[in-house]
Amino acid sequence: MCLESSNLSLSVLLRPTTFVLGFEEQVHGVCGMYIVYILKSLKKSDQYYVGLTEDLERRLQNHNKEDNPGYSKRYAPWEVETYIFFRNRDRAIAFEKYLKFGSGYAFLRKRLI
Secondary structure, three states: OOEOOOOOOOOEEEEOOEEOOOOOOOOOOEOOOEEEEEEEEOOOOOOEEEEEEOOHHHHHHHHHOOOOOOHHHHOOOEEEEEEEEEOOHHHHHHHHHHHHOHHHHHHHHHHHO
């Protein structure tokens, strides 16, 4: 399912059911939108994963599959902690990288989780 949105430029979800900006559609995919997401491990509550996708539901399922290798498998199962929509792919990529290092990582810890 692809939701059309012409006036949505950035939405932040602080909990998996309530958007700060009031956009309350189910997130299966918003056409032309990129999602920077933060997952929290249900196995070890101090472990987080930051990623980028166009389909958050599918990506979460992939992270929680038993045959998923690496970091994601070690701390599965995961739940969505926060996600942010971007129209611009380059900005989404830059924000994802920002959250993984230095002051962006501190911002993530202080404001997004």
